[in-house]
Amino acid sequence: MSWSDMAVNGRILVVDDAMENVQILHRALQDEHEVLFALDGRRALELARTQLPDLILLDAVMPEMDGYAVLKELRAAPETADIAVIFVTALTSPEDETRALEAGAADFISKPVNAAVVRARVRTQLTVKRQRDALRALILTDSLTGAANRRAFDERLHAEWRRCGRAGLPVALMLVDVDHFKLYNDRYGHPAGDATLVKVAGAMRHAAARSQDLVARYGGEEFAILLPQLDGRGAVGVARRLMAELERLAIAHAASPTAARLTASMGIACMVPDEHSRPADLVQVADALLYQAKAGGRNRWCANTAADPCGGSTPDPA
Numbered sequence: 053m054s055w056s057d058m059a060v061n062g063r064i065l066v067v068d069d070a071m072e073n074v075q076i077l078h079r080a081l082q083d084e085h086e087v088l089f090a091l092d093g094r095r096a097l098e099l100a101r102t103q104l105p106d107l108i109l110l111d112a113v114m115p116e117m118d119g120y121a122v123l124k125e126l127r128a129a130p131e132t133a134d135i136a137v138i139f140v141t142a143l144t145s146p147e148d149e150t151r152a153l154e155a156g157a158a159d160f161i162s163k164p165v166n167a168a169v170v171r172a173r174v175r176t177q178l179t180v181k182r183q184r185d186a187l188r189a190l191i192l193t194d195s196l197t198g199a200a201n202r203r204a205f206d207e208r209l210h211a212e213w214r215r216c217g218r219a220g221l222p223v224a225l226m227l228v229d230v231d232h233f234k235l236y237n238d239r240y241g242h243p244a245g246d247a248t249l250v251k252v253a254g255a256m257r258h259a260a261a262r263s264q265d266l267v268a269r270y271g272g273e274e275f276a277i278l279l280p281q282l283d284g285r286g287a288v289g290v291a292r293r294l295m296a297e298l299e300r301l302a303i304a305h306a307a308s309p310t311a312a313r314l315t316a317s318m319g320i321a322c323m324v325p326d327e328h329s330r331p332a333d334l335v336q337v338a339d340a341l342l343y344q345a346k347a348g349g350r351n352r353w354c355a356n357t358a359a360d361p362c363g364g365s366t367p368d369p370a
């Protein structure tokens with residue numbers, strides 16, 4: 053599919069205080085896109101936050117809250133900061149145009165609008181957005197396993213730490229290290245090791261499948277599973293599911309001193325962020341617990357939960 057093919061089926065928010073202008077833009081765009089509309093700035097901000105449009109066509113002159121004020125608020129909120137905005141306005145002096153672009157608008161369309169021009173400008177902005185999204189996905193993804201990479205993990209950990217801290221909610225983190233993976237590579241070869249890491253990542257996605265969960269490759273054969281809004285008990289539930297999934301996969305590991313199949317060890321830390329703690333503290337606690345799980349015999353988890361501090365999968369002789 054080419055970029056121009058991908059410049060359709062966008063979600064466009066049209067903001068104008070005159071219904072007739074909304075209708076003109078709606079008619080121009082409805083065949084190629086999903087069109088939402090708002091008749092004032094407050095409603096526009098609400099829709100931007102809840103519906104996350106790909107692009108906003110924004111009237112500059114509106115009573116109460118004008119387009120410049122709307123754009124400023126969009127840019128101030130992390131979830132809407134990157135949404136592209138095209139100003140649509142009867143103000144056509146170079147000063148007006150410059151002011152809109154300097155305020156952060158991506159483009160500028162003058163009223164009365166021409167439907168073909170609107171469609172072309174919208175397609176251009178959608179192409180830019182799709183390219184940016186693709187690039188961002190590439191930058192944030194581990195190419196072997198398709199899991200999030202370390203950079204994506206760090207970004208999300210900090211964002212969830214702030215978000216859960218504000219809401220007084222816990223953040224759980226599970227560090228997962230495949231057991232005796234050097235011996236696995238030595239026995240089956242590096243390409244087989246790669247294929248196995250892909251399967252392990254799939255098992256983790258299976259075990260941590262809520263939309264807010266993040267499976268990341270933390271480095272080599274070590275993975276991190278970020279579980280926002282989950283307490284220690286819930287996180288231990290994820291560990292049990294992952295152990296069960298690895299058991300079900302039953303990937304042979306004849307060289308392992310721990311079991312006849314591939315196993316993993318896990319360190320689970322759960323904290324409610326407060327002003328004295330940092331995301332690095334959560335990582336440090338999970339890392340220490342992972343070390344404990346390794347030292348305790350592997351194929352088990354250790355967690356900072358009083359009720360369920362350590363556990364393992366069914367004994368499975370090597």
Ligand SMILES: Nc1nc2c(ncn2[C@@H]2O[C@H](COP(=O)(O)OP(=O)(O)OP(=O)(O)O)[C@@H](O)[C@H]2O)c(=O)[nH]1
Binds near residue numbers: 230246
């Ligand atoms: N196939 C493959 N192997 C990898 C990759 N990344 C890291 N490894 C290997 O993972 C192995 C990790 O070895 P160690 O850190 O000694 O740990 P281990 O053998 O798993 O032993 P324990 O963690 O103590 O159970 C090394 O041999 C790395 O070469 C990868 O992308 N593909």
